[in-house]
Amino acid sequence: MGRVYPPTPPYEVGREKIREFADAVSASDPVHRDLAEARAKGYKDVIAPPTFAIILSQNAGQQLVEDQTFGLDYSRVVHGGQTFRYVRPIVAGDHLVTVMAVEEISSRAGHAFLTTRHEVSTVEGELVVTIWTRLVVRGEG
C-alpha cells in the first residue's frame, strides 16, 4: 500500500499508432487522423481517443506483475474498473512518462481489490492524464 514505482521509460506517441488505435475502437472523429483538422481545433498534431491512455497504464502495470515482493497472481486478475482524468488529450509527438502508485488494497468476500494510480506526464514534466485502474484478484476456491 502506498508503494510508488519508478517512472517508466518515455513512450513516444506516434501518428500511426493513434490511427491504428482509433480504427480498432471505431473512433471516427477526424482529429485522430487528419492533421489539418487537429490543427484547426488547436492541437499541434493528431490527438488520441480517450482510452488510448490504457496503453500507458498497461506498460506501467507490468512493473506490478514483475514485482516478486508484491506477489500478484495475474491469472486470477479481473479488470474491475477504469477511470481517466485528462488535463488535455494525448497528442502525437508526446513523449510520456508514467509513475504508478498502489493507491488502495482491500479484501471483501474472499476477493482482493487493488487500485493503482498512474500519473502520465510529458518528459518536460507537464501532467497530461491521471489514470486509475481497479483490479479484482479472485480468491482461490
Place this chain on the structure above:
Amino acid sequence: MQVGTVFPPQTFQVTRADLVRYAGASGDFNPIHWSDRVATSVGLPGVIAHGMLTMALAGQAVACWVGGTAAIVEYSTRFANPVVVPDDDKGTEIVVSGVVKRVGEDGVTQVDITATCNGDKILGAAKALVRA
C-alpha cells in the same frame, strides 16, 4: 444540453476479428480475448471482449453525442458483466445509451452511460464529464 436530455442509442457490432484488432492496437494479448480453450479453462462461457474495448466504444458514443472526442475530460466505469463474442461472422451487439445527469456552472456536464449486450448491463456506474 439540459439535465434529462436523452441521447440516441448507438449500436456497435463486435466480432472476433474486432477483438484481434483491438488486441494488436492496445497491446492487451490476454488469451481470454482470443482463445476459447483458455477462456473456458478459467470459467468463462467463451472468448470475451476486452473491457477496455467496450469502454472505448461507449466513449465513441459519447464523443458522437457531445460533438467530438476532445470534449471528454473525465471518463470512468466499472466492468459489470463480460461480453461473450461468438466465433461467427455476426459476433455480438453492444447498445450504448446516455442521459445528461448534471450541468455544472463550471461548464462541465455529466453524461451517465448505459451499455448492454443481449439485455445485460455490461458497464456499471459509467459516466463521462464533458466540457461542451
